[in-house]
Amino acid sequence: MKRLMPILVAIVAVNCYNVKVRPNDGLYILKNESSGELDWWQNAVFYQIYPRSFMDSDNDGIGDLQGIIKRLDHLKDMGITATWLSPIFKSPQVDQGYDISDYYDIDPDYGTLKDLSQLLEKAHALGIKVVLDFVPNHTSDKHEWFLMSVNKTKGYEDFYVWHDCYIQDNKTIPPNNWISNFKDSAWEYHPQRNQCYLHQFAIQQPDLNYRNPDVVKAMKDVLRFWMDYGIDGFRCDAVNFLFEDKAFSDEPRSYIPNVAENDYSYLNHIYTLDQPETYDMIYQWREVLDDYTKQNKTDTKVMMTEAYTTIENTMPYYGLSDGSRKGAHFTFNFNFVRNLTKGFDVRDLTNCIERWLTYLPSIYTSNWVLGNHDNRRVASRFGTQYIDALNMITAFLPGVMITYNGEEIGMEDGEVTCKEGHDPQAIKNCTTFPNDSRDFERTPFQWDNSTNAGFNKGNATWLPVSKKYKEVNLAAENVLGLNSYYNVYKKLLQMRKNFTETANFDSISIVQLSKNVVQLVRKTGTHEYDLVFNVGDKNESVQFVNTWGDYQVVVSNSNSSYKTKDIIKNNNKTIHLGPYDSVILYNTLTVSGASQFLKVSYTMTGNIVLMIMLNSSDLSWWETAVFYQIYPRSFKDSNGDGIGDLNGIIEKLDYLNETGITATLLSSIFKSPQFDQGYDVTDFKDIDPVYGTLDDFKELLTKAKDSGIKIIIDFVPNHTSNQHEWFQKSVAREAGYEDFYVWHDGKDVNGTIDVPNNWISHFGGSAWTWNEQRNQYYLHQYFSQQPDLNYSNPAVLEAMQDVLKYWLDIGVDGFRINSAPHLFEDPDFGDEPLAKRHTEYNISDYNCLDHNSTADLDDTIHLIYQWRELIDNYTATNNVEERVMITEAYSPLRKQGLYYGNGYRKGGHFSSNFLFVTTVTNPTFNIKDVTYCIDEWFIYIPEGYIDNWLLGNHDNHRAATRFGKENVDGFNMVIAFLPGIMVTYNGEEIGMEDGEVTCEQGFDPQATRNCSIFAEVSRDFERTPFQWDDSTNAGFTTGTPWLPVSSKAKQVNLAAQNVEGLSSHYNVYKDLLAFRTNFQNKFVVDVLDTYSLFDNVMQLHRRPDDAEYTLLFNMGNSSESVDYHKLNDSYEVLVASVDSSYKKRVAVNFAVSRSEFFYKLQTLREYRTPNDRILINYVLCDPFSTKKRDMENIFHNHG
C-alpha cells in the first residue's frame, strides 16, 4: 500500500481539503492449480480457427484442413502454441456442423481423416497443439445410433431421451412443458417408435440420454479415440444442456412479460440447464482425460467448456472450489463478450475484469475471450480504435488468452446480405437478418490483396469476402517495423513468454488513475509489468502508480507517441497518452528488487480500497451518522386511530436516543389524499392530518434537537397529487398556472388524436392521460393521480425552491429527494428507443424502453446541484449546522456518481446506495455476491464522496426475509463496518421479517388493483407496524392498525430483545452503533480490504491509523474454520452475533503460525484446534493492543 500513498497525497493536495480520497484498487493474488511449473495450456494463447472460412485449398469455396495446413506458418509466425477448430465432423450441416452424424469421421467439405493426421503432424512439428470441438449433448437425427434407437435395436433403445406421448386431434401432447432453444416443444413425436424424443435444440438434433451408462461409455470412447489419434484436447459445446430432470417435471414460468408461450424464455429452465449430474459428467470427463495422460505419459489433454450461464453457475464447470473434484481446465469467460459494450468507460472495464476474478476460485486458471464465431468482431463491436488496447488487455491479464481468427489483424465484420447468408436461424427472417445473423463475423480470412483475399484461387466463396480486404489483410500488416495491429499482437505474444513464472507468484491489481485512464499492474515471478490505457478521446497526462526504477516501453498501440524501448525515468512517473492510447511498461528494476515478492504459499483474492482523510476531526455530523428511516404510518400511533403519527414519533425519541440513532429520515408526511401513501402531495407546506399538525411537527423538531437527533424530511418534487390546487388551476388554464404541468396536444394520427409519444409510466402503460376539461394530455411518470410538474417553467422552479426554504426556516435538518432522476423530460418529446432487452417485457412495461428522454437528463442533474447550492447558502448565511440533501436515484450505477456531484458542483451529500437491495437478491446468493456488491460500489462512485450503505427501505422486502433471519446480525454488521454512512429502515434493528398481508388488507395501489400479482409486487409486507412488545397489536396502537401487525410480533419484538446482557439482534445492533461512535470519525488514513474466504465466509478488514478491525461473517449453515488476514496476534471480540460461539469482550488469541503475505500483511495460515471446529459466526474483532503502529516502519522493515 505504501507505493500508492505518495500519489494519493498529491491528489489530496491539489484537490481539496477535508475530503476523503479513494482510488479503486482491486488486487487479486493468483495461485497456480499445480504447485510446480506452469503447464503448457495455462499461459497459452488458443487461436480459434473457423475451418470453413480460414483457407480453401481446392478452390471449391469452402475452407478445409489442407488449407489450414498451408497456413500453419501464420500461427507459428504469431507465436501461437495452441489452436481449436470449430466442428469438422461428418454432418448434414443443419446447424453448421453442430449436428454430427459420425463422431469418428471428417466431413468431406473439410477433407479426410488422413488430412487431419497430416495437420496434427505438421502442427506438432511446429510446437502447436490442436484441440477439436466436441458436441456431446445431441447427435444428428441421421446418426446411426438414433436410427437404431428408433428401431429399438438391442442396446440402443435408451440411447436417447424417449418418453410416451399422445396424439389428440392430430396434435402431439408432449410429456411435459419443456421448450426447445429453437422455439416450440422440446419433444418430437416419432411415428415409427410411437414415442416422443427430446431435442433441446433443433428437431434434427435429438438429445443423448446421459442417464444410460452405455451412452456415457460411448461418449468417453469418443474422447479416448481422439486422444489416441493425437488430439491435444477438447472444446466442449453447450455443456450445460447435458442432463435433464429425472422426473421430467414441468418447468415453472419465467414470468418475463410478453414472451410467447412457445418461446424458449417463457420458462425458467431449472430442470434442463446446469443440473448437478451435468457438472458431475464434466468431472468424469476430466478424469478420463487425466487418466489417459497419466497412463500414456502424454502432455496434458485439455478440456475447455462452453456454457452461457450466470456467473454463479459458470464457475462449477471448473470444478469444486476446493479442488477436490476438477472439471474443465477452463470454462469460457464471456464477460468481455456479453458485459462490455460500445462506449464503455474505465469503470465498466474494471467492473468486467473484477467481476470475473471475484467469482473465480483462486486455485483455477483464468481465461479471457474477446470474440468468437457467434459474436460480432471486436473492431465492429467497439470501434477500430480499440483493437490494440483490447488485444493488449486480454494478453496482459493472467491466464489463458483466446483469439478468434482474424482478430490479430483487426478484421471488421464482413458484408453479407440475407440472400448470401448461411446462419440457419437468421436467414429465416430477412428483416431481422442484419441484427441476428452470425454470418458477418464468419466471412473468409483476409490473407492478402489478391483475388478473394487469398482465401482461394478465385472461385465463388461460401460467404462473400469482405470488401475491406484491400486495406485490411495480413500481408499488408506483416511488414517488419510497421505500426500495425498485427505487429502489436505479435509483440504481445512475445511478452507473454515472460509470464511463465506464474507458478511462483502472480498478482494483478487494477487502479483507476483518472476518469479515463486505467492501470493494470501484473507482478509475476520477479517481473513487474504495467498496462496504462486511455479509454477516452482526449489527451491525458497522468501519474501512474509505480514502485521504483525506470520503466521501459514493451509495446504501445499503433498510433502511440511512445515507441518500444522508450524509457520513462524514475523521477518522472507521468505518462502522456493520446486518445485510446495503450502502453505496456516493464519495470527495469524488478529483477534486482525480487525480494519484495516473496513466494506465496497461501493465496486468496481480495480487493483493497484505500482512503485518506485530511483533518478528519472536522467531519460534519452527517458524515458519521446512522440515518434511521421512519415510516411514520407504521411506527407508533399515539391516538388510537390505527395510523402512526408525529406524536407517536415524539413518544419514541427516547428509544432512538437509547439505541444510538443520531438522524432520522421521515417518509412523506405532507397533506395528501394518500393514493400513493403520501407521495401524491396536495400541499407541500402542511402536514397531513392523519400524522398531526404543523405544531406537532415543530414540537418534534424541538424535542429531537434536545435529544441530539436530526430530522430529515422527504421532498417529493417530481409531481403533485392531481388534487393539488396548482393542478386544478392548470386544468382550468388559470393565469400563471397554465404551464405548471407538462401538457401536450397529442399527436395527430390520420385525424385521430393519440398520445404524444411512446413514454411509459413506472407502473406500466402510457405516461400520458387525457384531460377532458383542458382538452390536452398531461404527463405522469408515476400514476395518473400524480401529474408531473413542468420544470421548464421558471414559476415552478421558484415555487419548489420556496418549499425548500419554508422547511429550512422551520428547522428541518435536511431533505431526501424522492425520485430525483425524473424531474426534467426532453422538450422535444421524442419517442424513447426500445431497451436492449425489451423482448423480455410487455410492450407497456416501464423496462421496455431506454429512458434517455425521461430520466437522468443533464437539466435534472443541474437542478439537483442548484438545490444543493440553495441549501449550502442557507447554512452559510444563517451560520447553522449543515443541512443535508440525500438523493434517491435507482439509476444505473455509472450515473449514480452524478447525483453526488460532477467534480465542479456538488449534488446530494449522498446518493442512496441500493446495491444490497437490487443485486444481492437471488435466494442462492453467496459471499461472493456480497463482496462483489461492495467492490462494485467502490468502482463506480468517484473519489471525494462519502459512501453509504443500506439494507432495505419501505419499497423492498425486509432484510430478514431477503437474507434469512439468521443473517440479520451479519448484514447489520457489514453495513455498520463499511466506511461511510449507515442507513437503517425501522424494524431492521430487531430483525423484523415481512408481515402477512392479504390483497384485501393491502394498500399499495400498484398491487391492490390486481390481486393475482399482489403477493409478487406488493410493498405492504415491509410496511406492517413496528413490533414494540408482545401486547395486543404489538404496542403499536390501541385501535385497529391500518395494516395488520405481523403474527411474528409475539416472538420478535423490541421488549423481548431489549434486556440487558441478552444476546439479541437489538443488543447486537446497539453494540454496533456504539462501536461506530468510537470508530468512524477518527482516521487520517483508512484501508479497507474485502476478502471471500472459501465459499461462505467473508472478511472485512479495516486498518485505520493505528488500529486494526476485522469482521468475519459465515453466511453458510455449517461450521467453518478459516485463515484470515491479520496484523496482530491477540484480539478482543467487540460484537458477536446472536448465535455465535464467541462472546463479547472475550480475548481471542489466534496466533498459531504466520506467513508473509503480499505487502507484508500477515495471514494466519492455519487455524485448527485438534478435534474442534469452531463456528466463527460474525465476530467483530479489535486488536488487544492498539499501540501506535508506525505504518512507514512496517513497510520499510519488510520492504
Ligand SMILES: [Ca+2]
Ligand atoms: Ca475447399
Ligand SMILES: [Ca+2]
Ligand atoms: Ca441434454
Ligand SMILES: [Ca+2]
Ligand atoms: Ca394516529
Ligand SMILES: [Ca+2]
Ligand atoms: Ca418529471
